Amino acid sequence: MKNRIEGKAYVLGDSIDTDQIIPAAHLVYSMTEPDERRMYGRYACTGVPNEQAGLPDGGMPLTDPEAWTSEFKVVIAGSNFGCGSSREHAPFALQEAGIEAVVATSYARIFYRNSVDGGFLVPFESRERLVEQIRTGDDIVIDVPAGTLTQMPSGDVFLLNPLGDVADILRAGNVFEYARQAGFIS
Amino acid sequence: MQGAGSVLRTGMGQTITQKILAQHAGRDRVAPGDNIWVDVDTLMTHDVCGPPTIGIFQREFGEDANVWDPDKLVILPDHYIFTEDPHARRNIEILRDFAAKHKLKHYFDVGTARYKGVCHVALAEEGFNRPGTVLFGTDSHSCTSGAFGMFSTGVGNTDAALIMGTGKIWVKVPETMRFVFEGKLPPWLMAKDLILSVIGDIGFEGGTYRALEFDGEAVFDLSMEERMTLTNMAIEAGGKNGIIAADQKTVDYVEARTDAPYEMVSSDSDARYLFEKVYDVSTMEPVVAKPHRPDNRAAVSEVAGTKLDRAYIGSCTGGKYEDFLAAAQILEGNRVQVDTFVVPASTEVSKQLREQTLGGKTLWQVFLDAGCKMGHASCGACLGGPVDTFGRTHGTEVVISTTNRNFPGRMGSKQSAVYLASPLTVAASALHGEITDPRTVLV
Structure with missing residues (x-):
């Protein structure tokens, strides 16, 4: 896990379910073959209704339809992010698109766990709702040790909740590395 | 339409979910919030998440690593079966090859008489749902199996691969919300009306990180199939698991399908619930x-x-x-x-x-x-x-x-x-x- 995550924000609303993050029709692609796995980056968030894609204006795909990766680095969202299906393809698709962190007010349990155990991205909880305060395309900086998100160029600082128990797994890289370091598996 | 409102009971007892998890962690008791490693009785996967799970398993444990217990791994292709999509068909081939290599007896192959269909229903039909056991599946609706008085929940490919290699997984013990359905179910109501009412009442994330326990006369009057409709949709309120204690109907259903051991577990009378709500089903309406x-x-x-x-x-x-x-x-x-x-x-x-x-x-x-x-x-x-x-x-x-x-x-x-x-x-x-x-x- 990096100490500093910076880049452009991509803003979504509440209850973004995993069918919106990666529609089921695309789950057929290999997650290891390079020619196929990049499809997940292209199709990430293509299930989000157009008017809600890239708030506040909408109509902004996460990844350009002709591209494999996104210009955005951090997803900002409201509550219950990642609800629905247990598909690990969802945090994987965001990672393939180039997303390094999600900042939401709350998460669905399985998405949160998949993000951490697979080491795909860092799921931060914001103390306050940021969906109306940050616009898609804003430059932001996350200072992980300090637990802050700074909006540029305004310099406005927002607090993030401590990562808690899962920080050890995120620092290890994924649940396998964590289990190895704990001597649980060899 | 509801009976009594929510109440908070505080006791030293444990809920059925706590008791099953404690047993599988080798402990006498666990408390909500505890992070524990549990032994898994059954791991289920399907054609969408099975191939990537196998990929992670081989990456982490080696190309020729053994499954922790081939008899506890159940693979039920069910999602993308009747399609010409070449990638979907390729995924079935991956499952087939893996099952052959590891001599999995619980692989239910497409295009054969063994093909079953939707995993959560097949798990019940084939006797894999047994009271007191712990099941993980690479599908969010794995909570369905909780209708049989067992702990069951959905996980991603990474967690499934860890289980595939070790038979263990870490779990945070959930708080429990209890929903009691009293009265006689009118003929125009079904379990779907009950669970949509629960989800409507507590909201899309009202059960996040929690166990949803269903209880009461109207629940135990339901068939096993209808009970599965209740537990199936625990995830639609964000729940970690849905659960209904086993009764004679459960035992009859299970013993007709398997000789494998099981243990009937129920919540202590002084178990602590985070939330409790009582419904009188005789006054409820059909809902969407x-x-x-x-x-x-x-x-x-x-x-x-x-x-x-x-x-x-x-x-x-x-x-x-x-x-x-x-x-x-x-x-x-x-x-x-x-x-x-x-x-x-x-x-x-x-x-x-x-x-x-x-x-x-x-x-x-x-x-x-x-x-x-x-x-x-x-x-x-x-x-x-x-x-x-x-x-x-x-x-x-x-x-x-x-x-x-x-x-x-x-x-x-x-x-x-x-x-x-x-x-x-x-x-x-x-x-x-x-x-x-x-x-x-x-x-």
Whole structure:
């Protein structure tokens, strides 16, 4: 896990379910073959209704339809992010698109766990709702040790909740590395 | 429509979920919030998440690593079966090769007599759901198995791969919310109405990180299939697991299907619940979840008359034998007014539809004569899937469905709109081409 995550924000609303993050029709692609796995980056968030894609204006795909990766680095969202299906393809698709962190007010349990155990991205909880305060395309900086998100160029600082128990797994890289370091598996 | 409000009880006892998790962690007791490693009795995966799980397992444990216990791994391809999609077909090949290499006896291959269909229903039919056990599955609706008095929940590929290699996984012990259904269920209500009411009451994330325990006379009056409809949709409130203590019905169902050991576990009388709510089912109404969220609850009477383009009866939550029996009672001798898709959850359900009769005809014939389109046992269009999936939406269809999710695009098209309802309500609505209260057609 990096100490500093910076880049452009991509803003979504509440209850973004995993069918919106990666529609089921695309789950057929290999997650290891390079020619196929990049499809997940292209199709990430293509299930989000157009008017809600890239708030506040909408109509902004996460990844350009002709591209494999996104210009955005951090997803900002409201509550219950990642609800629905247990598909690990969802945090994987965001990672393939180039997303390094999600900042939401709350998460669905399985998405949160998949993000951490697979080491795909860092799921931060914001103390306050940021969906109306940050616009898609804003430059932001996350200072992980300090637990802050700074909006540029305004310099406005927002607090993030401590990562808690899962920080050890995120620092290890994924649940396998964590289990190895704990001597649980060899 | 509800009875007593929520109360908080504080005691030293443990809930059924705590007790099962404690036993599998080698402890006398666990408390909500504890992070524990548990021994897994059953790991289930399917064609969507199985291949990537296998990929991670081989990456982390080695190409030739052994599965921790081949007899505890159940692979049930069910999602993308009846499609020409080459990638989907390739994924079945990956499962087939892995099952052969590891000599898995619980692989239920496509295109053979062993093919079952939707994993959550097949787990019950094949005797893998046993009271007191712990099951993890690479599918969020793995919570369905909790109807058998066991702990079951969904995980991603990474967690499944860890289990595949070690038989263990870490779990945070959940708080429990208890929902008590009292009274006698009227003939126009089904388990789907009860669970949509719960989700509507506590909200889409009202059960996040929590166990949802179902209790009360009306729950134990339900068949095992109907109980599975309750636990299936615990995840639609964000729940970690849904659970119903085992009773004689559970034992009869399980012992008819397996000789494997089980243990009946129940909550202590002084168990601590985070939340408790009592419903009187005799005063409840049929309900729907309006687009595009499962907690967007309305009484059927509030939305009656809404024009429909399509009806769909199927899935792990709404494609069991009794779901079709309920629908057939309404459709028998009538004609549907909108495209109506019938997709049995499993090959066993399909067989029952061809054997069991109503009014002198098989249920299969009842549906055909009513003008329904009949599909093969699988997940079908519940989750959209490849473009050639039977019943998948492609435009602005307004659908009423017995499935469990109505997110934007869930059944295929982002422009379609899905209402979730019981098989009775879906069948009544199919007959009129608009949302219809089953009480108006049940005689």
